[in-house]
Amino acid sequence: MMQRRHLLGAAGLLAAPAVAWAQVWPTRPVTLLVPWAAGGGADTVTRIFAQGLERELGQPVNIVNRTGGNGITGHAAIAHAAADGYTIGTGTSEFVNFRTLGLADFGPETLDLLSRLATIPAGVTVQAQGPWRDFAGFAAALREARRGQITGSGVGTGGSWHLAAAGMCRALGLEADRIRWIPSNGGAPALQDLVAGGIGVFTGSPIEAQSLAAAGRVRVLAIMGEARLSTMPEVPTMREAGLAWSYANWFSLVAPRGIPAPVRTALLAAAARAHARAEVQEQMRARGIVPVWDGPEAFAGFVAGFGETSTALLRELGLARA
Known part of the structure; x- marks a missing residue:
């Protein structure tokens, strides 16, 4: 009996710090790192979500944009932060491909994958004064054009919108690199280049092209999402236009690995409640952003499938280094 009591007492002492963690966290502001610049899709999703998270935690949530290295700088900062629940981050699809592109020894296992937050579908946007009035006309021109004759942009080489273009070309039965990719620092400069006639198509988010x-000045021919955008209901999906292809960039909640289990549980519960808040859902949908909350297990499965698809496309593009 004495031995049993001794063991129970020892177990209680070991469990006490974990219970204390859950009871006191958070006692100070939480930092939410964004690997991309202010004003972009990742930043917009993060700021909307952070409003709900602040209310659920009862603490300020400070957003810090850590840009550079095609997203490597910010993602690495999240992974290397103290694993105490006070620094978390927004993960974007690029971190799945860093190793494949030979940019960094960094993959999904480097981060604690908590959940997707939202998706933003790709689209097909062209000059308003150009010859293509609908997606069928653009697809016909792409089939007839020489390889590389039509140029596209929206992100750096191998990035999300480049993969959207490559997958669309493959779905049309063409080479993945039928569209010659012109790297850009984001949607805004690419759209200005489109308006000026410097590129033929923008395959980034139609939301960025809306104004x-x-x-x-531009015409959105199709959405690469599963459903029409509420903000652009007149634009058909690519599936409606007869092509079995969809692609959406995604944004997620990630953290350093090794956060104490009680804190991680509390963080996940608060984040799920924050995401479900009416004002968070409404603000996202009002901007054409699709809210998603799938949780750690489903998110990990999604990432695995996404990695297989993107790696195959990067190999066809000749960009895979690993």
Whole structure:
């Protein structure tokens, strides 16, 4: 009996710090790192979500943009932060491909994958004064054009919107690199290049192109999502246009690996409640962003499938280094 009591007492002492962690966290502001610049898709999703997270935690959530290295700098900062629950981050699809592209020894296992937060579908956007009035016309021109004759942009080489273009070309029965990719620092400069006639197509988010479309300077021909955008209901999906291809960039909640289990549990519960708040859902949908909360297990499975698809496309593009 004495031995049993001794063991129970020891177990209680070992469990006490874990219980204390859960009871006191958070006692100070939480930092949420974003690997991309302010004003972009990742930043927008993060700021909307952070409003709900602040209310659920009862502490400020400070957003810090850590840019550079095609997303490597910010993602690495998240992975290397103290694993205490006070520094978390927004992960974007690029971190899945860092190793494949030979950019860094960094993969999904480097981070604690908590959940997706949102998706933003790709699209096909062209000059308003150009010859293509609908996706069928653009697809026909792409089939007839020489390899590389039509140029596209929206992100750096091998990035999300480049993969969207490559997958679309493959779905049309063409080479993955039928569209010659012109790297850019984001959607805004790429769209300006499109308006100026420097590129033929922008395969980034139609949301970024919305103001230019409203001004009659560009035309969005199709959405690569599973459903039409509420903010652009007149634009058909690619599936409606007859092509079995969809692609959406995604944004997720990630953290350093090794956060104490009680804190991780509390963080996940608060984040799920924050994501489900009406004002968070409404603000995302009002911008054409699709809210998603799938949790750690489903998110890990999604990432594995995404990695297989993106690696195959990067190999066809001749960009895979690993």
